[in-house]
Amino acid sequence: MLLDPYLKQPYLPRLSYWVGCFSVYDREETLGEELNKYDPNDPVDRDLLIRRYCLKSRPRETFHHRRAKFDVLEQALADPTFDFASIWEEDEDQEDFYDFWSWPSNWPEIIDPRGLFQAIKETAKEVWHEDLQRSNLPSLQSCREIPERDLGTYDWLFSVDNPQEWKNVFNLAVTPSDLTTLGPVFEKEDFTLSIEGPMNSLIFRPSHWPPSTAFTYCELDVLVSGISELEVRGSQFGGPLRGTLTRLNAGYFLRMEIGFDCVIECVALHVRIANVIGSYRRNSR
Known part of the structure; x- marks a missing residue:
């Protein structure tokens, strides 16, 4: 009510x-x-x-x-x-x-x-x-009831509002599998996840990229805004990250599993990425 x-x-x-x-x-x-x-x-x-x-x-x-x-x-x-x-x-x-x-x-x-x-x-x-x-966005509960076959894949980087930001740097059609984060930073009704990880899936490297020049590490920010419903569960808010992003008629259903027991689920209008950085070794922001 x-x-x-x-x-x-x-x-x-x-x-x-x-x-x-x-x-x-x-x-x-x-x-x-x-x-x-x-x-x-x-x-x-x-x-x-x-x-x-x-x-x-x-x-x-x-x-x-x-x-x-x-x-x-x-x-x-x-x-x-x-x-x-x-x-x-x-x-x-x-x-x-x-x-x-x-x-x-x-x-x-x-x-x-x-x-x-x-x-x-x-x-x-x-x-x-x-x-x-x-x-007008659907409820979080109704999104949880979406059949698994209709949920997004783990290549969620290519379902965001602006996947070109990733492609401009890496030109790879794959979301790295070993991403980690320190956890979400909430500001009013939005939140940000800073994530990073090695580019282990180098079999997806374009053929014209010599191995010596291919980026081996990535960093980026995930910006979630226009949230209509949000639920955060768990105590370990940093660590390995695995996510799925499902496009709705308008907006997204986002689910992020972080660390040992943290789960972030939300329904939001916008999921964007920013500050995409490619490097040859780990760099601290």
């Missing part, structure tokens, strides 16, 4: 949440003065108001909350009889921050209330594009 990020109760957004950011109740001398500079009926001002206030990133709000708000908006717009003008009226039967309406003193009446909410939707689709994509 999705909880309100502040109240810790079920999150049940209403359409009024989209315009509650314009209420200057108890903020007339701060937010009120700022909003009075704009005309919500002017297309340029309206676009600025939507981007700066309606779609402002809020602490603790996740892509799940944004999806829920978007669905409420989309549902209302799908109803040709919905009265959008009523959203701007105070509802005395509701006890919610967003219902203590006090609009900027210089604002005129909204000429086209439905048009305003339609503009909010179109701009949200642009600004929240990745969040809305993430919300």
Whole structure:
């Protein structure tokens, strides 16, 4: 169940949440003065108001909350009889921050209330594009139930967003089998794995590469972003690495086995590689 990020109760957004950011109740001398500079009926001002206030990133709000708000908006717009003008009226039967309406003193009446909410939707689709994509990714549990024959192979380097980064350095159609890592580094909703290992599969070396000039060691970073669901199990976060990467309709199902008992599983929009280095012997980064 999705909880309100502040109240810790079920999150049940209403359409009024989209315009509650314009209420200057108890903020007339701060937010009120700022909003009075704009005309919500002017297309340029309206676009600025939507981007700066309606779609402002809020602490603790996740892509799940944004999806829920978007669905409420989309549902209302799908109803040709919905009265959008009523959203701007105070509802005395509701006890919610967003219902203590006090609009900027210089604002005129909204000429086209439905048009305003339609503009909010179109701009949200642009600004929240990745969040809305993430919300449509399959669950981690459903990915675990994918038949083995449909899972990715261990040559996962060639299923990432940018396999050319590897090919530009090694020109090899194989993922090294003896890769190791010190473990994941998490930053907000993303993580990075720095990996390295010997190039033992030299039978895949292009015929025009003399043995003396073929790289024998590789280093690279794996960058995972747009994660919708993540699970990390185990205690040994460094050591040998074995991975599979399964392409979904949009995004990936990634499974990495690391060291003695660590397993990283996630569903994410993007898996990229970067900082690919080839050398003739082990180099410390």
